[in-house]
Amino acid sequence: MRTGIVVGITAALLGLILLLGAGDDAGPNAYVVIGVATGALYGLVALGLVLVYKGSRVFNFAQGEFGTVAAFTVYVLIEQVTSIKVPYYVAVVAGLAVAVALGLMMERVVVRPLMNSPRVTLLVATIAFALFVVGMQIVLFLPEAKTLRPMVATTGADGNPTGMEIFNYIVPPQNLIVVAVLAVLAVVLGYFFSKTDLGLAILATSQDSFATRVVGIGVERTSRFIWGSAAFLGGLAGILYIPISGTLTPGAMTTGVLIPAFTAAVLGGMTSLPGAFLGGIVVGCVQSLANWAGNSYSLTIGEAVKPLQSIIPGLPDVAIILVLLLVLLARPQGLLGSEA
Amino acid sequence: MRRSQRPLAIVLLGVFLLIAAACGQKPGVALPPGTVLNEQGQVVDAETGEVLGTLEEVAGGTTDLAGGIGTDSSTTGGTTTGGTTTGGTTTGGTTTGGTEGGGSEPAPPPSGGGNSTGVSDKVIKIGIHAPLTGAAPVPSDSVQQGKDLYFKWMADKGQSLFGRTVEVVLKNDQYNPSTAVAVCKEMVEKDEVFLLSGAAGTDQIQACARYAASVGVPYVGAGVTELVLNQLQNYFATSMTYKAQGPLLADMLVSDLGAKNEKNGMLTFDTPNFEDARQGFLDGMEKQGADVVYDRRVSKGAGVNEARSVVQEMSQQGIENVYVLTSPVWFLQVIVAANDQGYRPQWTGVGISMTFDTVANVGCGSGASLNNAKFFSPFPAWFDSNRYDPEFREASRKFSSKGDGDDFMWLSWSGTKTIWDMFKALGPDPTREKFIYEVERMRNLKNDIGPVLNYAPGDHFGADQVHVNEARCSDRRWHTIKSFVSDF
Numbered sequence: 001m002r003t004g005i006v007v008g009i010t011a012a013l014l015g016l017i018l019l020l021g022a023g024d025d026a027g028p029n030a031y032v033v034i035g036v037a038t039g040a041l042y043g044l045v046a047l048g049l050v051l052v053y054k055g056s057r058v059f060n061f062a063q064g065e066f067g068t069v070a071a072f073t074v075y076v077l078i079e080q081v082t083s084i085k086v087p088y089y090v091a092v093v094a095g096l097a098v099a100v101a102l103g104l105m106m107e108r109v110v111v112r113p114l115m116n117s118p119r120v121t122l123l124v125a126t127i128a129f130a131l132f133v134v135g136m137q138i139v140l141f142l143p144e145a146k147t148l149r150p151m152v153a154t155t156g157a158d159g160n161p162t163g164m165e166i167f168n169y170i171v172p173p174q175n176l177i178v179v180a181v182l183a184v185l186a187v188v189l190g191y192f193f194s195k196t197d198l199g200l201a202i203l204a205t206s207q208d209s210f211a212t213r214v215v216g217i218g219v220e221r222t223s224r225f226i227w228g229s230a231a232f233l234g235g236l237a238g239i240l241y242i243p244i245s246g247t248l249t250p251g252a253m254t255t256g257v258l259i260p261a262f263t264a265a266v267l268g269g270m271t272s273l274p275g276a277f278l279g280g281i282v283v284g285c286v287q288s289l290a291n292w293a294g295n296s297y298s299l300t301i302g303e304a305v306k307p308l309q310s311i312i313p314g315l316p317d318v319a320i321i322l323v324l325l326l327v328l329l330a331r332p333q334g335l336l337g338s339e340a
Numbered sequence: 341m342r343r344s345q346r347p348l349a350i351v352l353l354g355v356f357l358l359i360a361a362a363c364g365q366k367p368g369v370a371l372p373p374g375t376v377l378n379e380q381g382q383v384v385d386a387e388t389g390e391v392l393g394t395l396e397e398v399a400g401g402t403t404d405l406a407g408g409i410g411t412d413s414s415t416t417g418g419t420t421t422g423g424t425t426t427g428g429t430t431t432g433g434t435t436t437g438g439t440e441g442g443g444s445e446p447a448p449p450p451s452g453g454g455n456s457t458g459v460s461d462k463v464i465k466i467g468i469h470a471p472l473t474g475a476a477p478v479p480s481d482s483v484q485q486g487k488d489l490y491f492k493w494m495a496d497k498g499q500s501l502f503g504r505t506v507e508v509v510l511k512n513d514q515y516n517p518s519t520a521v522a523v524c525k526e527m528v529e530k531d532e533v534f535l536l537s538g539a540a541g542t543d544q545i546q547a548c549a550r551y552a553a554s555v556g557v558p559y560v561g562a563g564v565t566e567l568v569l570n571q572l573q574n575y576f577a578t579s580m581t582y583k584a585q586g587p588l589l590a591d592m593l594v595s596d597l598g599a600k601n602e603k604n605g606m607l608t609f610d611t612p613n614f615e616d617a618r619q620g621f622l623d624g625m626e627k628q629g630a631d632v633v634y635d636r637r638v639s640k641g642a643g644v645n646e647a648r649s650v651v652q653e654m655s656q657q658g659i660e661n662v663y664v665l666t667s668p669v670w671f672l673q674v675i676v677a678a679n680d681q682g683y684r685p686q687w688t689g690v691g692i693s694m695t696f697d698t699v700a701n702v703g704c705g706s707g708a709s710l711n712n713a714k715f716f717s718p719f720p721a722w723f724d725s726n727r728y729d730p731e732f733r734e735a736s737r738k739f740s741s742k743g744d745g746d747d748f749m750w751l752s753w754s755g756t757k758t759i760w761d762m763f764k765a766l767g768p769d770p771t772r773e774k775f776i777y778e779v780e781r782m783r784n785l786k787n788d789i790g791p792v793l794n795y796a797p798g799d800h801f802g803a804d805q806v807h808v809n810e811a812r813c814s815d816r817r818w819h820t821i822k823s824f825v826s827d828f
Contacts, residue, residue, distance in 0.1 A: 030652050038645040142481065143473045145669060145698055147705035154680050155707050161682040169652060172680040245644050246676035246706055247669055250473075256643055284645060291649035295636065313610045314639040316646065 003274055006335050010278060014285065018167070029167035031292040032285060037171050039284020040179045041241050045253070045261035046268065046276035047185055048233035053270045054193065055202045055226035056115075058122045062106060062130040063261070064253030066231040067238020069102055069133060070095035071248055072141060074239055075148045088151055096235045102133070103231020107224055115223070130254060137250035150174040150243035178240045185233070186277040193273065202226060260287070263320055267327055269337020278335060283320055290319035454771025455556065458534030464763060464770065465507045467527030467536045468752075469548055471515035479748060483510060485740040486749030490756040493735035502768035506760065509533055515667075517547035524548040528557055535775065537561055539755055540692045542582075542613045549575045558775045560759055562692055562718060563801060565613040570801070576779055578758050578790055579718030580803045582665065585690040586620025587627065588806060588826070589716060593661055594628040595828040597686055597714075605634030605659035605685075607650060607674070609642075609666045617690070621663055634659050638666070647673035648680075655683045664689040668699050672706075679707025687713035687811075695809040695818045696747050697722060704813035711813040714821070716806040718790050719754045721818040722747035728789050728823075729753070747818075754789040761785055791824065 014032055021027030045063060052060040077091035110125050152173035156162050163170040193199040205212045205222045213219050237257070242248050245256055264283045268275025294309030294316070301311070309315050327335060458465040468487055472480040491506040509531045511523035520541070527533045528551075535558040538545040542564040552559040553572045563577035563584070580588070593599035606621060608614050618635075625632050634657055638646050651674060654662060662685045664671055671694065678684065687710065693699070695717040703710035722745070725732050732753050736745030745753075762779050763770060780800060785793040791805035808822040 026656055030656075031649060034645065034648045034652060038648065041644070138473065142479050144479045145672065145702050147702040149705065154676075155682070159682075159708055161680060163680060168656070170681050244676065246672045247702055249669070260643070287645040288649050291646055292653075295649075295653055310610075310637055313637070314641070317639065317641065 003272075003336050007274070007278060010282060017289070021167075025168060026296070028289055028292050030169035031288040033166045033169040033171060035285030035288035036281055037169075037175045037179065037284070038288065039264070039281040040175070040182045041237070041244065041280070042257060042260045042264045042283050043277045043280020044178060044182050044185075044237040044240065045234065045257050046265040046280050047182070047189065047273060048230040048237065049261060049265045050268075050270060050273055050276040051189065051233060052226060052230045053265070054273070055206050055230075056111070056122075056223065057119055057206055058111070058126065059262075060230065061123065061126045061254075061258070062133065063230065063234045064238075064256075064258040065130050065133040065251070066099040066103055066234025067236075067241065067253040067257075068137060068248075068251060069238070070099040070235030071148055071238040071242040071252070072137060073098045075146060075248055079146070079148070092151075092239055095239050096232055099231045099235025099238070100228050101231075103227045103229075103234070104224060106231070107227035111227060112220065112223060115219075130251075134251040134254065141250060143250055145247040145249050147246070148242045148248050151177065172244065174240065174244055178244075181236065181240065182277055182280070186274050189273045198222075198225070260284075260320075263324060267324055267334055269331075269334025271338060272334065272336035275334055275336030282323070282335075286319050286323050287316040290316040454773040456534075456769070456771045457532050459504070459770055462504055463507045464501060464504050465509065465531065465533045466759065467509045467511065467524065467531060467533035469511050469513040469520055469523050469527075469536070469538045469544065471541050471544065472512035473514050479746075480512070482742065482746050482748035483752065485736075485742060486745070486752035488756065489732075489735050489739055489745075489749060490753050490760060492739045493731065494760065496735075496738070501760070501763045506756070506763070508756070513538070513541065513544045513548070515541055515544065517543040520544035520548045521551045524551050528552070528555055534558075534770070534772065535560060535759075537755065537759065539751055543611065545569075546613060556772060558772055558779070560755075560762070560779075562755075563803060566616050566801065567613055572800075574776055575800055576795060577801045577803060578755060578793065579692075580690075580716075580791065580806055581801050582614070582617030582690050583620035584801065584804070585716050585806060586617055586622075587624030588828070589621060589663065589688060589690060590624030590628045590630065591828040592714070592808065592825075593625070593663075593688060594630050597661060597688075599625075599661045600628065600630045602660040603634070603658050604630055604632045604661045604663070605636065605654055605657075606632055606663045607636050607638070607654075607666060608664075609640050609670075610637040611640055614665050617665055632663075633657065634662075638670075640667070642666075642670055644673055644677070646670075647677045650674065651677040651681055651683055654685065655681050659685055661686045661688060664694070665691065668693050668696070672699065672702050675703045675710050676706045678709040684709045684711075688715060690716045690806075692718060692751070695721065697817050700811045700813075700818050701816040703811065704816040708813055710811050713811040715809055715811075715818075717809045717818075717820075718803070718806065719751050720789065720807045720820040720823060721809050722750045723815075723817050724820045725750050727820075729757075729787075750789075754787060757787040758785070758790060758793070761787060 017032055018029050021029040045067065048063045048066070049060060052058055052063070073095040074091040077086040077094055078088060106129055110129050111122065114122050114125055150173070153162060154172050154174070161170045161172070163172040164176060193203060201212070201217045202222045202225065204217060205219050238253050241257060242252060245252065260283050261280070264279035265276050266279070267282055268277070268279025294312070295307055298305045298307045299311055312318055470483050472483065487510050488506065488508040491508070494500070495505050509527050511527060513520035513523055524536055527536060536548060536552045537559065538548055538561040540562065545561045545564050546568055549559040549561060549569055549572055553574045557574060559572070559575045560578060561575065563579040563581040566581045566583050569575050569577070593604065604625065606618065608618050622632055634654060636650055636653065638650065647670065664687055694715045700710065720728050732750060733744045736749060737743060740749065742749065762775070762782070762785070765782060766774055766778055780795045780797050783794050785802070791803035793802035795802040805824045805826045807820050808825060809818040810821045812819055
């Protein structure tokens, strides 16, 4: 019920902006589209963060690196293996497999030994693991920027864009895939955690692992499932995001997406999978609308007319922090968050 | 429920506020946004020219701008630690720094003695910092192999600096000014290098040069911002500063690219160190009678969303020529966003790392927007290196594992060749004081790769030439289309 109301209010706000900006080429409409398109990327990473938090109450700072590792795997298979032509989808499957393997390894080597430690210890351990993985990437691939082509080409044979034009903004095909994947995952995972036995077992484990063990639920098994699934989601995010961002470098997902994704997860509610989706969209839209406003509105200071973006450096970041502050003051558990 | 969630919310808010507070804070860069230093060292509003006060009053900034030669005997002065060539006592109080510093006040000639730290009978040790990781990473392997390639080549040819070779210490500044200061300090205090050098990264070069000035160590680096660096007596630019390149770029845009009758835009990172570059370009365009109708500053932490937004803005406004002064990584995100939209303006700019082949390779990988981009560079494209110095590829084949080398090695070759020539002019007994005194009097210093350098006691920005490099997506490389240009 609450989910419907919050999603409805958000959609209504965006709809109002679109309505007010209708017919104005320089208006905010294209920026709403940019916000949704970019926010979907944040949401995809946020989904993995929420999954881990929901299942184990850990903030996983290594979530981004599941994606970077998966993207590097795809890069190696389609750009560097020249002896055979590896189809893109095969490379994607391989990338996801490597990400899941990394997640399971992290669960076994880092998470499980520290399962009964304070949560802050686990949090620091995830940071250490992320740094280790980034270090390995630097050793293996050097810090030089690389390019990973998208699943569907951005430009056609005639050199023109192949994306879908919405409100004067051409959404690249890869981004359309991201939005679709995110929407499906939010629904599927929401159903999984609310309707299936395994989903309920995971929630039970996160709340009281001792009690869960007493009633016969395998805590290790659920832990493996959570971290494997989170790594799968992270890998998927990396494979979809890197071609959009343009550059593949060690730590690319951590430096490029992790902070907005964390913001999205907190905004949406750390325990809500649909909240991660919604938070991503809100963060993306606030960023891009702040970009638009910063360049469209000016203030007169003395005799000089200055655009907002030159008066408030980093306006998009400031706007996000303000929105986060307002939401958390009103609802500390986030827009859609609730206990478990 | 609410009670259990509130601490989490407070902790997270704290984390985000800390991140926000940290964003944009660059150690050693204490000027508020929109301000620059004038020639008197006062902070002025960049647009109105209004004097706002001294650096200390306005920004609470650090005051070790000038430093002085041999002023800090607690760190490196006082003894000759690298060898026994010159006796090695500092001249102590006979410094030339003071508050004016920079090239603004001629130094008296060194009167014997001096600080020869880093100089031994056989070796002169120098320190180089470079962003081996960070927002503009250069391949460490290339830098490692290129850092002393020229010195090895000269040694192989039987040439020396009065019986000495040059040993290079290389450290990673992580594209971070505070890290740059830390590694420069380490090279001065622990490795005991004679001089410091940096080839890329405005904030890092400025930060390290400021530190070097505070301990009397010469600094030879690429020309970047003039802010603060124009006050340092120890700093010598080996290429044109961004501010000086602005009018030249405007000249090219109008004379060669027809910008006078087109819509021109500017896209820069919002860092005080790019302010003089922005102003230089705006002044140049005004002088050329061309309008800049789009002047956009973005945060150094900008990502995909900002890249998409600025491309949308420029595309909507029909901007035809864009001057870019950002990190290469973010510029590549802009290029991807431009390709998504089928937006293909004339990209132009200045700088060093923009014309690395990596940028052309990655940028062309996402579409054709980068094709024919024209950027100024202090060194010709690696592709054309044989036209300028055939010995580079010979040396690379002989002393490195990278065949004909690459552009990072080519840049290092050019920089170290200049340093070699500077040492050559010092004579057999180099001291830091003598280095500064002699180099600031050097005229017509040329290495056939970088610009001809003409220093003077009042001017340590010795270059007035650039190369024009063009990106070609046919081979995903930069090509040099004009060389040693000082006018269009």
